[in-house]
Amino acid sequence: MAAALAAARAAGDHGDVPIGAVVARGGEVIATGGNERELQADPTAHAEILALRRAAAALGTWRLTDCTVYATLEPCPMCAGALVAARVERVVFATFDPKAGACGSLYNLCVDPRLNHELAVESGVAAEEAAALLRGWFTTRRAAPAP
Numbered sequence: 001m002a003a004a005l006a007a008a009r010a011a012g013d014h015g016d017v018p019i020g021a022v023v024a025r026g027g028e029v030i031a032t033g034g035n036e037r038e039l040q041a042d043p044t045a046h047a048e049i050l051a052l053r054r055a056a057a058a059l060g061t062w063r064l065t066d067c068t069v070y071a072t073l074e075p076c077p078m079c080a081g082a083l084v085a086a087r088v089e090r091v092v093f094a095t096f097d098p099k100a101g102a103c104g105s106l107y108n109l110c111v112d113p114r115l116n117h118e119l120a121v122e123s124g125v126a127a128e129e130a131a132a133l134l135r136g137w138f139t140t141r142r143a144a145p146a147p
Contacts, residue, residue: 001070001094001126005133007034007047008072012137014039019134021047021071023055023064023088030067031055047071048079052086064088072130074101074123080109083119090120094130 007020011034023031033050037043048071056062068090069083075091080102083091091103091110102109103121110119 001072001092003029003032004047004070004072004094005126005129007032007051008130008133011035011047012133017134018137019047019071019073021051021069023051023067023069025059025064025067030058044078046076046079048075049082052082052088056086062086068092070125072126073097073134074103074105075110076100077102077107077109080107083110084115084117087117088119090122092122092125094123094125095127095134096123 004020004022008018011020012018016035016038020032020034022029031051031054033047033054035047036045036050048069051069055064055067064086067088069088071091071093073095074093074097075083093103096105098105100106104123110121
């Protein structure tokens with residue numbers, strides 16, 4: 001989760017919401033991603049999506065069956081769907097997202113038996129640190145004068 005938090009801080013530094021994700025296999029980090037929606041002007045450039053794309057490229061396969069994704073915020077429906085599609089084994093996220101979370105808050109796509117794959121979900125790892133990072137970023141953003 002430390003690497004995901006570092007990716008989140010980097011995303012915040014370049015103007016994106018500070019969310020980070022890491023794909024790991026056997027304790028080894030395969031790929032990281034931080035939000036780049038603003039940077040790339042791409043609505044799909046979420047941390048998890050970028051990390052999954054990079055992991056698939058590094059491993060030479062879209063099937064990430066023996067991988068764990070660590071994310072600083074509960075994945076949204078798009079990202080949770082991508083975790084299912086990539087056949088990820090497990091997702092570990094820091095803090096819940098009551099507005100868009102799809103791993104327990106609003107939806108629970110990762111453990112929906114109607115889908116073709118289910119993955120283990122764990123939450124609360126470094127939750128306060130991730131939540132504080134988000135709160136601080138939004139507080140600073142709201143306090144800044146409008147352009």
